[in-house]
Amino acid sequence: MANDKQLIMLDYWASMFCMRVKIALAEKGITDYDCRVEDLMNEKKSPLLQEMNPVHKKIPVLIHNGKPICESMIIVEYIDEVWKGECSFLPSDPYQRSQSRFWADYVDKKFYPASLKLWKSKESTERETDG
Structure with missing residues (x-):
């Protein structure tokens, strides 16, 4: 291309x-x-x-x-x-496009921090059991 x-x-x-x-x-x-x-x-x-x-x-x-x-x-x-x-x-309809952006933002601000906490707690647990 x-x-x-x-x-x-x-x-x-x-x-x-x-x-x-x-x-x-x-x-x-x-x-x-x-x-x-x-x-x-x-x-x-x-x-x-x-x-x-x-x-x-x-x-x-x-x-x-x-x-x-x-x-x-x-x-x-x-x-x-x-x-x-x-x-x-993204959808061509402005309202539907705004909803798509809302959910992408939601994932970034809610899902990602929660998954990061899980990841770090798992690392912490592994360090405690390995040490």
Whole structure:
């Protein structure tokens, strides 16, 4: 595809936000991109991540023709606008579109923090039993 000449995704294997972007790319049939996995266990962020997302220094970041797009929902909407296809990710009706955005925001603000607590409590329990 002409629109994916230089497409790089800064990724982390366990991130639901990165998975959201990967699903969006797959749904649009975009498979030819450079996926660069960040080492988030390391305190020092990669120079590319620091340059492409200097405000938050977080993943995911989609770099399209040298221009960074940050935040998973913004990236998904960008993908939908740039790679128009047979279907759009969001409904055409403004009210239905607002409801879709509401539920995506809900997942980000409610589900993610809850799952993170579970993940950290499991790690804590494993450390206690291993030690």
